[in-house]
Amino acid sequence: MRLLQALFFPPEQPGGVSSMIPYMQERFQSSRWDMELFWLPKRIRNKGHEEVVFDTFDWTEFKDSPVVQKYIQTYKDYLWWTRLRIQKPYDLIHAHHPIAGLAAKQVFPDTPLIQTIHSSYERELILNGRIKNGGPEHRFLVSLYRELEQKSQRMLTVSRSFAGYLSDYVDHPDKIGVIPNGFDEKRFKPVPHENEVPQLITVCRLVPAKGLDILLKACAELKKKGHDYVLHIIGDGPFRTELESLAKELGIYNETIFYGYTLHPEEFMPFFDIFVLPSRAEAFGSVFAEAALSCLALVGTDVGGIPEQIEDGVNGLLVPPEDPIALCEALEKVITDPMYRYDLARTAWDKAKSQYSLTHAVNELKKIYLSYQKV
Known part of the structure; x- marks a missing residue:
């Protein structure tokens, strides 16, 4: 055929x-x-x-x-x-x-x-x-x-x-x-690792629809509460300059790394701890499945196809869109409790392997x- x-x-x-x-x-x-x-x-x-x-x-x-x-x-x-x-x-x-x-x-x-x-x-x-x-x-x-x-x-x-x-x-x-x-399972190989400071990662096109302004505001709240973290932003787009300016304005530029576009982020995604993307809309949200196959804890918004992948509290955490405080609280849960973070990640990995x-x-x-x- x-x-x-x-x-x-x-x-x-x-x-x-x-x-x-x-x-x-x-x-x-x-x-x-x-x-x-x-x-x-x-x-x-x-x-x-x-x-x-x-x-x-x-x-x-x-x-x-x-x-x-x-x-x-x-x-x-x-x-x-x-x-x-x-x-x-x-x-x-x-x-x-x-x-x-x-x-x-x-x-x-x-x-x-x-x-x-x-x-x-x-x-x-x-x-x-x-x-x-x-x-x-x-x-x-x-x-x-x-x-x-x-x-x-x-x-x-x-x-x-x-x-x-x-x-x-x-x-x-x-x-x-x-x-x-x-997703081709052979491309995703979870790697046992121990990060002293929790490593957050997001992968997307840098446009307002992805809600990264909300993520930066949530991370600023995390810093105010005294939590250590590093946020890795992989992707490029017309919103990048505005996001970099916002990170400086919020006082979290030193904790935030802008990589630009990377062809195969799945190759180093397994070395991070938490995947977070507070999208304002997603038909499916492929990157959540990719992060799950990399055995990362998932934090996303309750919009579009994301809740079909994430069952809140079971294989990840869901928050309302446009709510940096709720996002901060969800990130706080997985940052401060490594065992809870691992349990969410392992359950997400099992689901992604069977369904995606x-x-x-x-x-x-x-x-x-x-x-x-x-x-």
Whole structure:
């Protein structure tokens, strides 16, 4: 069976897609399967000129928006690149971004399309202050979900929470399948270690949606209470300068290390103690599963798909979003009680191994793929 995994970003980009899809290829290396990856290179800009028409809505209603215009141009570029680079047919296309799915179906209308929605671009843009809730960009982006529903043979997402979010924008929400991201267990090797000072780590893109301003305020409270710690922030983004300034303003810059973007944080994540990310929204939160597989104690917010991974007090701690005091108190619990921290981490590791392994995700996907195999 010839499979095309259609991505938007190159596979080395951070995020749940890059944590799973490139590592799936070796699981499909057999005489029965032939899988290829495809994406739009960053250098491709303003190449496409094909007229864009959607079946379920008129996108030109939003054409005055620069954000919408950029999205449409990127879609045209993806169409241009797909027509240029893909000549041979596939038995099935599995797309992992709306642009990739819509372009693939435009070019190969007779090939079955499975579409996985990994996250909400519009929610992140709203939280990051780029667009307004209910504005033209928001309405354009959520309209794409119904278009994808019509064009794909199967829609999937990564958490029950996000499937519920999508239900407002599609005609048949009961048909949305849920397959959480899977992670290659061989990449994550817990390492026995003893840190005299608790080491906190977070890994994310530095944007307001991730709530790192709340984390820095919580860490400032920890310092006021006399707790020693080091906070390691791995990732980069437009919010970095503001976060560095906030760390200085709060008097915790010496306790905070900004690494910038790192390609494989899982290689040294096991040497830390506590993973914390107070996101304002998460469709799934792949990095929590990665931290759990590294045997770290987890602290997150009770939003989106995070509580599907963390059962409060059992395999991690959950706090409300936008609450630095509650976050400080949760961190205080795992900083001051190493045995409690270890128990949470071990339970999180057990759950992640059983529910978020790449083997589990691949087996579920194989069942779906085979249901579209030509007899």
